Amino acid sequence: MAVTIKDIAKEAGVSKSTVSRALNNKPRIDEKTKKRILETAKKMNYRHNKLATSLRSNKSMVVGVIFPGFTTSHFYAEIFNGIEDYCVNEEYGVLIGSSDSDTEKEEKIIQLLEERKVDGMIIAPTIGVNIDYYKHLQKDNIPFVFIDKYLPEIKTDIIKVNNTDGAYKATNYLIEKGHKKIVFMSGPEYPCMSIKERYQGYKKAILNNGLEFSKLIKAEKYVFNQRKSGYEAMKKFLKKDINFSAILAVNDSIAIGAMRALREANIKIPDEVALIGFNDDDILKYLQKPLTTVKVPKYQMGFKAAELLISKIKGNDINETIVLDTDLVVRNTS
Amino acid sequence: MAVTIKDIAKEAGVSKSTVSRALNNKPRIDEKTKKRILETAKKMNYRHNKLATSLRSNKSMVVGVIFPGFTTSHFYAEIFNGIEDYCVNEEYGVLIGSSDSDTEKEEKIIQLLEERKVDGMIIAPTIGVNIDYYKHLQKDNIPFVFIDKYLPEIKTDIIKVNNTDGAYKATNYLIEKGHKKIVFMSGPEYPCMSIKERYQGYKKAILNNGLEFSKLIKAEKYVFNQRKSGYEAMKKFLKKDINFSAILAVNDSIAIGAMRALREANIKIPDEVALIGFNDDDILKYLQKPLTTVKVPKYQMGFKAAELLISKIKGNDINETIVLDTDLVVRNTS
DNA sequence: CCAATCTGCGGTAACGTTCCCTCAAAGCTC
C-alpha cells in the first residue's frame, strides 16, 4: 500500500541499505546518490514508518504522560505545555492518559503506555496505586519521573515544588499581618504529598509563633471539581460558627470555591477574612478581588521533567529530586 | 531482553502461533493448552509489544489529537475528556499535540502523528494551514475528524456546535431586554470559522430587528492569552467613548477579560453594560458576577468525535457534519 | 609498490508480532 524504502530503492536503482543511509543522514554514502534518493523519496511521497524503526531499534520516540486530568484547573495544562514544548523539540511524541486520580485507571494507563513501548513516562501518581506497577517499570528498565506528586515508596526522579516553604511563607505573611486564627483549608480531596507538605509548612509557621493550628476543613470524600468542593466545604464550615480571620487554601481552585461561599455569606474579603490560594492560576488576576496566592512555576516543572526524562532515556543514570521555589504573590484578598 | 512470545513458546513447549492464539483469544486452540500458556505468560511477566502487532496488522490502536492548546480555557480540556473516555474504553491510546494555532507547528504535528502511524486524527485545525497536508492524509487513507473548527476547503466529518444559532439566541435575548446598541466582541484573535459563525448569528438578530450592528473590537494581532487580550481590547475600546449598552463576547475568556476592564473603569454590570460570554466555562459560576453565557456541550463534542472517528477507522464510510445545540444560560451579567 | 585504510554500496538477518498454509488426528455422515 504505502510506499516503503524498498519501493524507493527499486525506483532509484539502489539497495534498501543505501536508501536508509540517505534518509537517516548516515555517513558512507556519496552525496550525489543521496540527493537522488531524497528526491525520488519526495517524488514518491514517501512517509517514514516509525513503527518499524521503533521495533528494530527498540526506541519508540514517544513518552507517556499520566495526569489526574486537565479540567479541574490550569495547573496540569500548564505543566503539560512545558513537557510538550521540550518533547516536540526533541522529536518525541506525547502519549497521554488521565487517571482522574483513580488508582485502577492509573494502572490501566500504565499498561497501555507500556504496551505501546513508550521510552519513558512522566507521572503525577495517585496515592494508593498498586506500587507493583511502578516496580515493574523499574525492573523493565523503563525510566519515569514523578512530577508534582510522588510515591514515597518508589525511588525515582522527582520534580516538585517547595510546598512546605511556600505554605510557610504564606502563613508567616498572614501572621505578620496580625492574624491569630488561621485556618488551613484542604477541601475534600484524596490524600497526596503536596497537600501534606503544604499543611506542614502551615503548621510550622503557626507553631513557631506560638499560635494554635486551627481545624482544617477535611475531606469527607474524593471529588473532581475542586471549586465546587471548596465551595461546599466552606459553606459547611461557616455553619459551625468557628472564629477565624484568615484562610490558607491548599490550591487556587479550592480558594475560589471558598471565596464564593464567603461572598454569599456576606463576609468581606479581606476585611473580615483574608484568603490565600496556592499555584497562581492565570484566572486569579481576573477575579473581582484578585487572589493572593503562592506562585508555582508550572511550565518550568513540565519542561524540566521532560528534560530530565529524556536525559535518562538517553542513558544518563541520574537520580535526583529537583525542588523548584515558590513565590508569594500578594494581591487583594489578604 | 524483554520476554517475547517465542520465549513463552519455548517454555510452554508449543509454537509461537499457538501462543499467539492463546493470548489473543482466538479459536482453534484447546482450552487446557490455552490456560497453560496464559499461566506461563503471567509467570514470565510477559508484556505484549503492540509495536510489533501494529507493524504486522497495520493498526496502531492510537489516535492523534491536535488542539490549539489547553491553557487558554477549559474548553479544549473538556473536549479532550470526552475523547479520552471514549478512546480508553475502546483500547485506543491518545497521542496529542498542541498547535498553538501556529500553522507550522500544526504541519509538524501532522507529520509526527502520521509517522507514528496513528489510525486516525481528531483536529481543531488552524485557518491558514497548508491544506496539502490534509489532502495527503485523505490520499493516504488516514481518517480524520474536525472538531469545533474546520477548513471549508477540506471535505471530511465535522463535529461542531450551532454557533450561529447560539449567538442569535443571545443577541435576541439582549434585544428583548431593550438593548439597542450591542457590540460584538471578537477580541484579538486569529480567524476561525466559529468566530465567523457567531458573528453571523449576532448580525442576523441585529438586522432582523432593524438595529445597527455595532463595531466589533477587532484583532490587531494573534494572541495566546485570550483573557488578557479581551482585557486590553476592552480598555482600548472604552477610550474611544463609543455609546453601547451590551456586549456579546465571542467566548468566555474574552468576556472575563472585558469584565475586568469594565470593572476597572467603574462601569456597572449589568446596569450600565450587559455582558454575555460563550462556551460556559466552569469558572463562570464562581465569579462575583456569574456570567451569562451560551452553553456548549464540550464533553459530548469530544465523545462524539471519538465515536465517529473510531467508527470510520473500523471501516464505516460516513461523511457527516454533526451540529450540536447550544443553550443560553442567563446569570447575573445581563 | 604492496599492505593497510577508507569509501560506497549490497545482501541479509534481525525486531516481535500476526497471518496464511499445511497437516495429522479426531469426529461426523450416510
Add this chain to the structure above:
DNA sequence: GAGCTTTGAGGGAACGTTACCGCAGATTGG
C-alpha cells in the same frame, strides 16, 4: 468404513525498518 469436516497445532513468510557483515575499488603511506 470411506469420504468429509472440524479441531488443534506447527512452520514460515511478512510488516518496514535498521544493524551488521562483506566486498570491490580508490586512496594512502612508508
